[in-house]
Amino acid sequence: MMKTCSIRWTSLMAVSHLAMVTTFATAADQNSELWGVAGEKWTPTSRLPDFSQAGYRRGEEPYRIPKETISVKDLGAKGDGKTDDTEAFKKAIASGPDKLILIPKGRYVLSDQLEIRQPRVVLRGDGPLETVLLFTRPLQEIKPTTAATGDGKATSAYSWSGGLISVGGSPPHKGTKLPVTAEAKRGDLKLTLAAHSFKEGDEVLLTATDTSSQSLLAYLHRGQATDLSPSFKKVISQVFRVTKADATELTLDRGLRMDVKLEWAPTVCLFSPDVMDVGVENMGFEFPAEAYKGHWEEVGYNPIEFSQYVAHCWVRNIRVWNGDNGPFISGWFCTVDGILFGADRRRNFTGGISGHHGVTFTGSDNLCTNFIFETMMFHDVTVDHGATGNVFSRGRAMDFNMDHHKSAPYENLFTDIDAGDGTRLFGSGGAPGRGNHTAAGATFWNIRSKQGADWPEHFKLDAMNLVAMKMRGRDIKTPEGRWIETIRPGGITPPDIHLAMLQKRLAGRTPVAASATVASPAGGVQSWKSADGRTIEAQFAGLQNDQVTLLRSGKSFIVPLVRLAPESQDLARKLAGGTGSP
Template sequence: MGRDVHRRDFLRMTGGTLAGASVLGALDGTALARETGAGLWQEYLASPDTHPRIPNVSYAGYRRGERPLPRPPVRVNVRAFGAKGDGETDDTAAMNRAIEALARHGGTVFLPPGRYRLTGVIWMHHSGVVLRGAGRGRTTLFFDESLTTAYRPPGRNEWSFSGGMVWFIPRQLRQGLEDRGFMGNEGWLDDRELAEVTSTVRRGARRIPVTDPSAFSPGDHVLLLADNPPDSSLLAHLAGDVPGTRTYPWNTAAQRLRPELTSWPLAENFSRYRFPVQVAAVERNAIVLAQPTRIDLLPGWKPRFRALGPAVRDAGIEALTIEMRQITQPAHHADPGFNGPHFQAALNCWAREVDVWHSDNGFGLTSAKGVTLSDVTVGGRARHHSFVCRVQSHDMLVDRFRIPAATTPLGSGAAYHGINTEGFTSGNVWSDGVMDGTFDSHRALPFDSVRTAIRVANTGNTGGHGEAGPRWGARFCHWNIEVTNGRSHGIRLEEHAPFSAMVGVRGTSGPTDHAKDFTGPLHSVVESLDGDVHPANLYRAQLRDRLHRRATAEQAAEE
């Protein structure tokens, strides 16, 4: 699709003005003409919260990228609780005792250099608690048992995509999952009803009219809900409301997103859209959110706010290596659960300078929000997923990551995916990476996602059940991607993901080989493939732009 076509769409949707030229004014005009993405970047700067193809993912990561990752002070040393770190003693109980000692006040559990043999789960139930080693390669957590043998046998293959040997999860959610046999709601818990949204709100808004603003206070994290009605209009909206959404067979191809049509035990997770968000201000008849909405809020979807229930907040793991006992990679969906850190109902948490070796699955997120995974590696034997992002996880940032090629071949009947997103997830970013695998989607309409500044040997495969709906929703942006083996699978999405942009994807010859979910125009674009890219990292440029705008506005207000 040509440049003139997609620019005309943008002008129609934004009222016909293009701004932001001054931001790029310092660049030489001739150089801009040669660089791919410059025109789209200018369009984004004109309207960052409502651009039809490029999502504003500048809010991704810990506290929306507005604060650096913290370094809470060391409160306890795990050796004081009996841990030996000698590679032979079972240090599981000692480590969990040290964590529990910080349950009330938070702080850091320090793990001095050593090899800590573990035969059970390290439970991170408490907010404000950090596990900190002495550095990668100096402090090693060696897991000698899997979730299946150390915790419980899986009831429905759940360790193939959830759960971790270091598991950030509120105790109340864990108890509920255990009571239900890990069926039903896996993620965000809500509390009391706060207020209903009183009129239509369009994507990109921050001011939300509500029935009772007195129920809110600035700084609160609340849960924004919107129901998925029988006409599947919310699902169509997540797919950009392109013409093909009117003929897509939602009742058969997306049964798993409609609890009334399926017996799938996890359908409850998709009966409504769930988006945790912080309140910035309270007005007479409205609240102001700390970030713009990612979807429209229409009366037919009954948009409303509820109090956010228990969540693990401001907790992390850093400066260590995680190593699993090596086994042969099992068949697909038979993972015993040698899984790395998993963040579930986790808010503003992080993993920093952590390597995971020989896992079934590397890092996982289930209903997480504002989690940063920074300077991380997933390597060693063949695995199922390196990164899992599922069940309404939002604004996650994986930055400076590495996934080297597996040291063992893919097992018989096994599957490898790569960096995964699925299930109403949005605002998520993979930035500055070198990887083996693919840009996986497991269906259920992930949307508003960016992969940028990544070099990839495209060896993995996408997944997902045929009744879980479309693989891609609206506004997938792949920006400055180098493919080293010529394969387009999961990466060139211009004929598959609605209102999306493939910018500066180098080393491929055509679109992905997937079957198309939607007929008719998708309004997606490919821009100047195999060229240089400006900006080189879309996420970082977006964050710089937003923080600059905010600082300028604050300065003007002070004057």
């Protein structure tokens, strides 16, 4: 029998944040030399990468929820834990785009993969314990595959990929790929092209491709690349919005993540994914409570995948129980917000491990926030296959693992995390011949753990940032090498550097999310109390996706709703005129 939890989900989320540092600063808090108090020490060329655009719609918009609704129960689903409801779910998904598909309270038996290949489809349950999807067959049984690990062990591709809810589309690059005609530096805001037809407001995709000498890989690893198979050829991309289009020059909305060299045959084309605004929310996934057979023995009890061809999609408020893996996110600007992993005791393998990968990012500019691991996976969170500009924030785990799985993950962030015991923080996998565990720019900021950590020597890379971690040893601040600031974990401001960067980028204008909630700052100056009892005076400016925007001294800043005391949470919802979540 599959386990059901008697603790309310809202309680679990609240408990996970009691130990987290709030965004209210104290006199004892310290600042990083990479950021300062409010970003005054940061520039686009800084060794601290820009993470401000991670997540759905770059953190600027509320989720786009379709107005037309359809219920799986209207199409024959029973939700009684016995009847196979697969066909009702497939009919709902096939009803076309622009649908909010409601999955009322119940336990729904499903025996096949659910594929979403069109935009603006949202699957919404009544809560992770109220709406539960019971998949009875793994992906290996539904769509058998053969694969091998990096050292030749036979296994299934679903050991590290695939989802029983699969969201995909066609390649997002559209039109002619135009060559870049002049070199540029990391942090630059301009690209030079020959004649083009791009205009202000277009989204464009910059792509660079490695040479036979692997000079791009050498650059991404800042000259310290190791273990490179001659067949490993790197391609790296970045998406921009065009803010100005001249005859031969594009001005971009953010700095380049990398140098642009002509030897890497850089090109620019339109970025226009055909599958966007797909959401999976407010539901649980439960899989059979079978004993976990171990690493690479997984058969595909995986809840969700977003392919590399989707953008601006989301997963929120879900529970994964007895999963082989969690979500695989390969797209662009996607968000996983509020996810809990757990397992029955009979599921556990040696050492309490119950699965392979938790949340895996292989795409770019994605965000995973508000996560809880009440079990251990071999790899709790993973960056792999060139994952770039992704963020993991505001999470809790028993003994957290930040897996860097080789293949040049670049400039990824881990911030404001309770890592529990901290005995396996940097334990990482990956196939031979795929380089170091990570390329440059990996940043670890405000990671709290019981045990102290050492620099991850097995990464064989110096170009990383470790700020406010429990470290053995002293500060190291080498401009082009290692960077360690031994600020007390939990004693740094800002505690979440991603949110601070988002706030800085949106400074000077009201965030779109806030303006969608209220027309103007409401209620005058109010007293706001943090969850640990500290107060500030500020004016309410909006509530969206459980983020409160406040105005103080003419500046806006963002506070996660869970960081506020209950009475201040109620005040924010009242001023927003509702719950604050679409």
